[in-house]
Amino acid sequence: MQGKSWSTPIDTRFIEVIKIMVIGEGGVGKTTLIRRFVTGEYSDQSMTIGLGFASKTMRTDGGKTVKLQIWDVGGQPRFRLFIPSSKGGARGILLLFDLSRPSTFVRLDDWVRLARSGLPPEKRVPIILVGAKCDLARHVLAVEARRFASRMNLDDYIETSSKANIKVEEPFGKLLRMIVPASTRT
Ligand SMILES: Nc1nc2c(ncn2[C@@H]2O[C@H](COP(=O)(O)OP(=O)(O)OP(=O)(O)O)[C@@H](O)[C@H]2O)c(=O)[nH]1
Numbered sequence: 001m002q003g004k005s006w007s008t009p010i011d012t013r014f015i016e017v018i019k020i021m022v023i024g025e026g027g028v029g030k031t032t033l034i035r036r037f038v039t040g041e042y043s044d045q046s047m048t049i050g051l052g053f054a055s056k057t058m059r060t061d062g063g064k065t066v067k068l069q070i071w072d073v074g075g076q077p078r079f080r081l082f083i084p085s086s087k088g089g090a091r092g093i094l095l096l097f098d099l100s101r102p103s104t105f106v107r108l109d110d111w112v113r114l115a116r117s118g119l120p121p122e123k124r125v126p127i128i129l130v131g132a133k134c135d136l137a138r139h140v141l142a143v144e145a146r147r148f149a150s151r152m153n154l155d156d157y158i159e160t161s162s163k164a165n166i167k168v169e170e171p172f173g174k175l176l177r178m179i180v181p182a183s184t185r186t
């Protein structure tokens, strides 16, 4: 006789997969943020060689279950060439810089250009600017970052710390809310 199952397993075949990308200079904390978000743990990450992948099942405000597929692009200059080919199908982007290292902030123009290159304005996906490592001594002012975000027409600015566990979920959640409006239900 078959045992009864009281759980209602989710049939993942029918879950919408939403691809997002996390980009920014090397060492700004992309992989650490993704790991903290997906596993809840903080641990030292080694440099990402090429691309990394992670995923997390989430519920939208409208009650829909989706799978966030996160593409983690290594920030070293040699991996930048992966971006044009890997951004196909991406529905949103988190652009990180390190609040303690101004050099990662001043090059953000290039990153925005890279994220948008080859796409007509109507095909542009939401981009959220993330000031990472807000537990460290700040060398970039929030007002500067916010000004940059509005000048470049970015969709939001959020400061996070993976180490101190500050606003780790927020950038992912906000991006998801922009991609899947609350009115969407399954
Ligand atoms: N203090 C502090 N350190 C952090 C935080 N997040 C990451 N780090 C440290 O910053 C370093 C780089 O983090 P990674 O997550 O590997 O950075 P990345 O952006 O993925 O780097 P690449 O893969 O080379 O592009 C690691 O030594 C982390 O421990 C944070 O929130 N606070």
Ligand SMILES: [Mg+2]
Pocket: 030, 031, 032, 045, 046, 047, 048, 072, 073, 074, 075
């Ligand atoms: Mg990495």
